[in-house]
Amino acid sequence: MHARAFNFVWLALMAASVPRTIAAEPPSGSGGVVPFSASYQADWKSINVGSSELELKEDGQPDRYVYTWTTSARGVFRVLYSNDLVYKSWFSVSGGDVRPDKYRGAEGSATVTVDFDWDRRLATGQSEGKPVEIKLQPGTQDLASIQVQVMLDLRNGNLPSIFHIVDKDELKDFIYTREADARIRTALGELDTVVVASSRTGNDRVLRMWFAPSLDYIPVQAERTRGGKLEFSMRIKTLKR
Secondary structure (H helix, E strand, C coil): CCHHHCCCCCCCCCCCCCCCCCCCCCCCCCCCCCCEEEEEEEEECCEEEEEEEEEEEECCCCCEEEEEEEEEECCHHHHHCCCCEEEEEEEEEECCEEEEEEEEEEECCEEEEEEEECCCCEEEEEECCEEEEEECCCCCEECCHHHHHHHHHHHHCCCCCEEEEEECCEEEEEEEEEEEEEEEEECCEEEEEEEEEEECCCCCEEEEEEEEHHHCCEEEEEEEEECCEEEEEEEEEEEEC
């Protein structure tokens, strides 16, 4: 099992705590982006294996943000995965579109750095010691910024069927499908959600995520299946906005 199983969200809390939600209106000129922090409980085949946290915050300038995703193993799994996995993306938002500026990923000594040059339509950097040079397609995202883009697209009712995502030293195409609406029980109470599935052509792994419209489409649940069998799941525990 590897924490990177959840490219889109996109995460779990190690210790139980009292659920809380503090609502906030989108800041003026924010492009609909509402900063938040959320914690989740992650299970591997029904076994609690660790914790994850998401944090979306402003970056000191209008319409610029930093999104951080941290995953930590717990118990015996901490012996196998002693280093936290951290994804971090700096990006801007304009007209409902997320444009990543730079991305950093780290798990111990394994690191990935990607800088986006939109004028040259080129992403460059290093991936675990290998050079990265990728031609950018319109709307290209990194492993963290994609989560924010999907939230905005669902809110605006225009979720594309294909996303181009930089993963290490490759540009990969992922298929996204809005499957259904579902009301589910969570630590925050019962919530109406939108279910979105993502996958790659020729791959039997499918990631499904449940986004809550009442919480500005923050993801509250996710499940990854392989060959139709559940492998990994996450459930929201706390949320602060």
